[in-house]
Amino acid sequence: MNDYKNEINLLNLKSKPIFDIEDHLKYIKDWREQYIGDAIAILRPHNKYEVSKILKFANDNEISIVPQGGNTSLCGGATPLKNSYSLIISTEKMNKIISIDKESLTITSEPGAILSIIHKEVEKKGLFFPLTLGAKGSCTIGGNLSTNAGGINVLKYGNARDLCLGLEIVLPNGDIMDLLKILKKDNTGYDLKNIFIGAEGTLGIITAATMKLFPKPKLSVTCFVEARTIKNAIMLLNIFQDELKSELEAFELMPDVFWEVAANNSDNLSLPFNKIPQMGVLLELASTSTNDSVLNNEGTTFLNEKLEHILSKALDKKLIDNAIICKNELERNKLWEIRENAAENEKKELSKSNAKKCLKHDISLPISNIEQFHKEAQKMISNKIKNTRTIFFGHLGDGNLHYNIFGNGKGDDGFENQSKIITENLYQIIEKLNGSFSAEHGIGQLKRNNLKHFKDPVAYDMMKNLKNMIDPKNTMNPGKILI
Numbered sequence: 001m002n003d004y005k006n007e008i009n010l011l012n013l014k015s016k017p018i019f020d021i022e023d024h025l026k027y028i029k030d031w032r033e034q035y036i037g038d039a040i041a042i043l044r045p046h047n048k049y050e051v052s053k054i055l056k057f058a059n060d061n062e063i064s065i066v067p068q069g070g071n072t073s074l075c076g077g078a079t080p081l082k083n084s085y086s087l088i089i090s091t092e093k094m095n096k097i098i099s100i101d102k103e104s105l106t107i108t109s110e111p112g113a114i115l116s117i118i119h120k121e122v123e124k125k126g127l128f129f130p131l132t133l134g135a136k137g138s139c140t141i142g143g144n145l146s147t148n149a150g151g152i153n154v155l156k157y158g159n160a161r162d163l164c165l166g167l168e169i170v171l172p173n174g175d176i177m178d179l180l181k182i183l184k185k186d187n188t189g190y191d192l193k194n195i196f197i198g199a200e201g202t203l204g205i206i207t208a209a210t211m212k213l214f215p216k217p218k219l220s221v222t223c224f225v226e227a228r229t230i231k232n233a234i235m236l237l238n239i240f241q242d243e244l245k246s247e248l249e250a251f252e253l254m255p256d257v258f259w260e261v262a263a264n265n266s267d268n269l270s271l272p273f274n275k276i277p278q279m280g281v282l283l284e285l286a287s288t289s290t291n292d293s294v295l296n297n298e299g300t301t302f303l304n305e306k307l308e309h310i311l312s313k314a315l316d317k318k319l320i321d322n323a324i325i326c327k328n329e330l331e332r333n334k335l336w337e338i339r340e341n342a343a344e345n346e347k348k349e350l351s352k353s354n355a356k357k358c359l360k361h362d363i364s365l366p367i368s369n370i371e372q373f374h375k376e377a378q379k380m381i382s383n384k385i386k387n388t389r390t391i392f393f394g395h396l397g398d399g400n401l402h403y404n405i406f407g408n409g410k411g412d413d414g415f416e417n418q419s420k421i422i423t424e425n426l427y428q429i430i431e432k433l434n435g436s437f438s439a440e441h442g443i444g445q446l447k448r449n450n451l452k453h454f455k456d457p458v459a460y461d462m463m464k465n466l467k468n469m470i471d472p473k474n475t476m477n478p479g480k481i482l483i
């Protein structure tokens, strides 16, 4: 089989192609180490013209392209298929912030810009970019847009799609499409950029993006509370939504099972209370108003007062048993670190346990149906097999739970060979309760069959037709999203 080494070298790219298989490992394996694929080479273009040259070459020769940003996908989206004839296009050399416009409140950057670097650069200008998630130190804005990432601030600011104003995309045939506007209003026909957001690299490569920025909050107040049930936590959420205009930024569910995993896998974890919290919620209020942040005579702020007022109401209604308000940045960072280490800690827990496998589910439901979902799901799982453990946590304010089931280690799959049916049944419960089996991580390789099964068939066909029209040779990230 032609390895195309000469032809690739003739592309004359600024960074040398990586042909040596030993140097491929970091690119061909996914973050969870569930998938490992093969690539002819790893290419690291420096600009859109190099991307265009590579895509045209791949299209002419029918070679698969796998775009890759930080490689933090949790569903094998950025991993090539096994025995595939692929080129991985890493955006690691396209990591520049092109401009920050303080008046228009926008940032334009290359796709490989790391999310936490964007946060820092924007903050230096007194501004705020709200998209944030546990993988912020490695994931890239191109990957965030391609997965329509969510994270902890969706409640107030929306997901990556809601934050995006413009894109530049290189299409599978090498054409460069310029949709890089910083406009809030632009009704010029179909909104093409939205087709590429959440497309997981199956339609083209994002080579630049313009995103919305916000004034940096003058004050943030972080609080951890203990509710007894999911229902109580939701009633607390409703009080916040009732009493506040827009100050609630995050509302994260961290129940006892979450804390047990955190405690097992962190050095010197300090619990917010003197025991594992039952149905913990980490929440944050933020305000850009000077009134909210000025200290009053009692040495507290108006924003703190608003929070304390809501908490005392919740205590009176017996919705919560305990609450602490962080006194400083250190306390706040400690709590957020515990929340953001969830995926990492779970990975460690699995490697220590005899569970063999963990079934990961990234689901969303109407908030009013979450409690019922949890009850039905637990009943279904215990009817199938005994001695499993469900680690659940997530963005309760968005109705998004990570619902991960550790098996009992029996059978080939660690689930007495019932793992497939458990996930299927779980997704059926979600479908019945008007939820989605894929909330924020994407479809990748992991959920292709589920997408075909659960998506409306007319919509699924339209997705296939669209893919066929934009990428008739199916060179862009084949084997992802669609079957």
Ligand SMILES: Cc1cc2nc3c(=O)[nH]c(=O)nc-3n(C[C@H](O)[C@H](O)[C@H](O)COP(=O)(O)OP(=O)(O)OC[C@H]3O[C@@H](n4cnc5c(N)ncnc54)[C@H](O)[C@@H]3O)c2cc1C
Residues within 6 Å of the ligand: 031, 066, 067, 068, 069, 070, 071, 072, 073, 074, 077, 078, 091, 111, 132, 133, 134, 135, 138, 139, 140, 141, 142, 143, 144, 145, 146, 147, 148, 149, 150, 151, 152, 199, 200, 201, 202, 204, 205, 206, 207, 340, 343, 344, 440, 441, 477, 480
């Ligand atoms: C610890 C941890 C915590 C996480 N928490 C969250 C969370 O809270 N919320 C959330 O939504 N996700 C979360 N994720 C999942 C993941 O981080 C996000 O999906 C992230 O947006 C992926 O960015 P990336 O740069 O790593 O993309 P990659 O993993 O490299 O790629 C993801 C997908 O996008 C495609 N792609 C990448 N760059 C481009 C480009 N320039 N053009 C076209 N296609 C491209 C790839 O082909 C692939 O299909 C988490 C992951 C980890 C490891």
